[in-house]
Amino acid sequence: MKLVSWNVNGIRACVRKVFLDYFHDVDADIFCLQETKLQEGQIDLDLEGYHQYWNYAEKKGYSGTAVFTKREPLSVTYGLGEDEDSEPEGRIITLEFETFYMVTMYTPNAKRDLSRLDYRLEWEGRVLNYLTALDKVKPVLFCGDLNVAHQEIDLKNPKSNTGNSGFTDEERQCMTELLDAGFIDTFRHLYPEKTDHYTWWSYMRNVRERNIGWRIDYFIASERLASSLNDADIHAHVLGSDHCPILLDIEI
Template sequence: MKLISWNVNGLRACVKKGFLDFFHEQNADIFCLQETKLQEGQIELELDGYHQFWNYALKKGYSGTAVFTKQKPISVRYGVGELESEDEGRIITLEFDSFYLVNVYTINAKRDLSRLPERLEWEDALKEYLLDLDRHKPVVYCGDLNVAHAEVDLKNARSNHGNSGFTLEERGKMTTLLESGFIDSFRYLYPERTDAFTWWSYMRDVRARNIGWRIDYFIVSTQLKEKINEASIYAEVLGSDHCPIGLELDI
């Protein structure tokens, strides 16, 4: 099974920059999007052979997630419990026969860290949700998680300590999740790989010089560890300030 995840930072704009070419080229079984930035009826995608599921934010032009899947899921759920951020269209869960897929666009703590307390509450609630799912079936948790977990996951770690996406609190929540029974699929296969990033600032020449962060992930239940065949970063694919990532599982 092949899965792709991509923060498109505005799907309508990304479509004009080659999104559909990449989509059809990959022919993935499941394709997950974050930051779609649109409302129902603002785009129509002809994706033959795919079921489409959308979670729109109430605020126009903001956030939003989507999942396109060849296999029809058993059930679909939007949001988690009583999280206020459900209004921002940040979570879609699809249940299949042998696993759950959870596509997420995680809250950004903001430059001034004004949303950090909310972000940490979000992380706690999401972890409990993932653990509950994992008690029933293995979980594939993916998306823009807005954190570089370790120093190897961003170019300039020293100068970014304490900044949004690289605070001790955010990194600690990722550590706690992984220690509770989940695996970062990319680091599982490539523990020492450097300069492997998924997001770059729009500042001049930053992407060309590969001054980036790895903040997009496929995280899977440990029981899927032996089924991971490949974890990919498509850094050459443009169209957004993030690049797509991929996971191939033997399920």
């Protein structure tokens, strides 16, 4: 099964660039989006053969997630298993299939001044509880823009970014706690020493061309799926967003 995740930083703008060409070329079984930045009715994507599920933020032009899947799920839920009003930013969708859960998420950014770090950490605690509860029922595949570079190997300039949003001790510890709870970072599991592989670059001049990036987009899997992994890839050549798509090939 081929899975793709991409923070498109606005699906309408991405569609005007390369999205549809890439979507059809990659031919994923499940294709997950983050930061769709639109409301219901603002786009009509004709994706023959796919079921579409969208989670819109209440705030216009902000956040949002979507999943396109060839296989129809048993059920689809939005939010973290709580009252939907508790998650107004459209950040998470869960699809239940016969043998696994597929979760896509756009993690809140702590902001440059860390003014949203407390909210971010509260969110991380809820996510950990949610995913571990799902994992008790059946294996979980969890993907998206998680807004954290976990290890120094996951960004170009770790020393100068220590303590910055996305590379604070607190955010990195949350990722460590998730992995310690029975999950694996699939890319790092398969390629523990691979350097200079990033999924996000600033829009500052020549940053992407010089590959000064961060790896903040992930496929996380239940630990017991490790033997089912075929490959994990980062499609850094695909433009259209400040993030690039990531791919997971897994037998499930």
